[in-house]
Amino acid sequence: MCDERKAALKALAEADPYYPQFHISPPYGLLNDPNGLCQKDGEHHIFYQWTPVGAVHGLKYWYHLSTRDFITLVDHGVGIRPGDDYDSHGCYSGSALVEDDKAFLFYTGNKRDEQWQRDATQCLAVMDGKGNIEKHGVVISNEHYTEHFRDPKVWKEGDHYYMVVGAQTSELKGGIALYHSLDMKQWQHKGMIATNYPDFGYMWECPDLFTLDGYTVLLFSPQGVQDDDKYRFNNIYQSGYLLGDRLTKDTPELVNHQAFAELDSGFDFYAPQTYEDEQGRRILIGWIGLPEIDYPTDKNQWAHMLSIPRQLSVENGVVIQQPLSELMAMRMDAAIVSGMVTLESPAFELEFTTSALHFELMIGNEAGDQICLSMNESEFTLDRSKMTECFASEFGEQRFIVRTEQCQNIKLFFDCSVLEVFLNNGRNTMTARVFIRELSFLTLSQGVVGQLFNLKKSRYVKPEGGDK
Ligand code: FRU
Numbered sequence: 001m002c003d004e005r006k007a008a009l010k011a012l013a014e015a016d017p018y019y020p021q022f023h024i025s026p027p028y029g030l031l032n033d034p035n036g037l038c039q040k041d042g043e044h045h046i047f048y049q050w051t052p053v054g055a056v057h058g059l060k061y062w063y064h065l066s067t068r069d070f071i072t073l074v075d076h077g078v079g080i081r082p083g084d085d086y087d088s089h090g091c092y093s094g095s096a097l098v099e100d101d102k103a104f105l106f107y108t109g110n111k112r113d114e115q116w117q118r119d120a121t122q123c124l125a126v127m128d129g130k131g132n133i134e135k136h137g138v139v140i141s142n143e144h145y146t147e148h149f150r151d152p153k154v155w156k157e158g159d160h161y162y163m164v165v166g167a168q169t170s171e172l173k174g175g176i177a178l179y180h181s182l183d184m185k186q187w188q189h190k191g192m193i194a195t196n197y198p199d200f201g202y203m204w205e206c207p208d209l210f211t212l213d214g215y216t217v218l219l220f221s222p223q224g225v226q227d228d229d230k231y232r233f234n235n236i237y238q239s240g241y242l243l244g245d246r247l248t249k250d251t252p253e254l255v256n257h258q259a260f261a262e263l264d265s266g267f268d269f270y271a272p273q274t275y276e277d278e279q280g281r282r283i284l285i286g287w288i289g290l291p292e293i294d295y296p297t298d299k300n301q302w303a304h305m306l307s308i309p310r311q312l313s314v315e316n317g318v319v320i321q322q323p324l325s326e327l328m329a330m331r332m333d334a335a336i337v338s339g340m341v342t343l344e345s346p347a348f349e350l351e352f353t354t355s356a357l358h359f360e361l362m363i364g365n366e367a368g369d370q371i372c373l374s375m376n377e378s379e380f381t382l383d384r385s386k387m388t389e390c391f392a393s394e395f396g397e398q399r400f401i402v403r404t405e406q407c408q409n410i411k412l413f414f415d416c417s418v419l420e421v422f423l424n425n426g427r428n429t430m431t432a433r434v435f436i437r438e439l440s441f442l443t444l445s446q447g448v449v450g451q452l453f454n455l456k457k458s459r460y461v462k463p464e465g466g467d468k
Contacts, residue, residue: 101129266430352450
């Protein structure tokens with residue numbers, strides 16, 4: 001693509017009132033999963049799946065950003081580029097492992113033949129201390145699964161490296177394969193991780209496995225799970241976790257785990273990945289978007305964004321999510337608000353504490369287009385049936401979660417066309433894309449007093465020493 005075309009596409013995206021101010025979004029084209037999350041020498045590295053040529057799932061690259069504070073982002077451009085034989089049809093999702101001054105980037109090489117048969121392999125690229133990334137080719141070829149074999153997540157225990165990979169068995173069931181290595185080059189297949197869910201959808205994408213607060217957490221995004229329960233499985237695909245005691249390695253099993261719990265109960269959230277930062281915090285970033293759904297910004301040749309970073313902990317057998325504390329530095333000013341509030345910025349944070357039986361929060365425009373979050377004694381409802389531009393309506397326009405706490409500290413981040421809400425004191429989140437033209441005010445029902453902060457726009461800078 002020539003530079004003029006790139007500049008025109010970037011300008012088109014930025015002129016879109018739905019283009020976010022502080023959520024990571026593509027310069028143009030389509031963003032999906034977060035990849036290769038890690039922190040190295042103080043700097044957080046965030047890669048994401050990127051199709052440059054439009055709001056379509058086309059040839060995937062890894063786009064690379066880094067940041068120290070989540071406000072100023074260094075834009076490194078493309079980090080991993082497809083085009084070798086083994087990744088001729090895309091560099092699919094994967095993860096990072098930091099060792100010495102290097103980040104080892106594992107990803108899926110997606111290759112198709114003339115019959116469009118897929119050959120998926122797990123590949124390695126290495127980012128050196130100067131930020132140069134070099135591809136090292138295939139480290140695992142697919143000997144055990146169908147063509148659905150992707151999204152490696154790697155970690156280290158003592159001298160041992162482990163990798164989980166999302167995989168489909170020959171019976172067409174989704175699961176997670178475990179591999180072991182002593183050098184990150186030779187990998188031994190240990191088998192599918194046994195869980196209480198041998199028949200839970202046809203594919204588990206984007207697995208992640210980590211220990212947190214005494215538990216072993218297995219995170220993944222299953223496809224093909226359906227349920228009539230109004231609180232669960234309402235989106236085309238889900239993401240969630242199993243909380244267990246430990247992972248056995250020789251005969252892989254997640255021992256003594258609880259039921260699958262969804263990570264986010266909103267409309268648009270998928271393929272999250274976590275990493276442990278240099279302070280030992282477990283940080284999660286998700287893709288705010290879903291596969292196979294058309295979004296209103298597609299016509300402007302850009303789509304999707306990443307969630308804000310969320311710090312995880314486990315309390316009473318539930319994963320708690322809280323916005324990363326660094327985000328407080330985005331706050332520009334504070335106002336105590338109640339009733340009807342005129343919005344001065346489309347990028348704001350609202351926080352309030354309430355023990356009331358009911359409340360209602362509406363964000364909308366003069367024409368009556370709105371999104372509404374309400375709570376009663378037993379549940380929360382997020383209703384996006386009255387937006388200017390509704391979409392994916394076949395999956396329903398309301399989402400519900402059970403109210404588990406009497407006293408609620410609610411945190412909400414709004415950014416042009418996206419809402420992320422933290423409810424039940426972090427036990428639940430609801431993430432939604434919101435398409436309301438000329439957004440102008442919010443109203444809080446009587447008795448609710450909140451703190452409203454307008455938020456800074458992210459700043460993008462070029463890396464020192466120029467583009468790679
Ligand atoms: C999840 C996913 C991954 C895959 C990537 C391709 O959204 O389908 O399984 O690696 O996207 O972009």
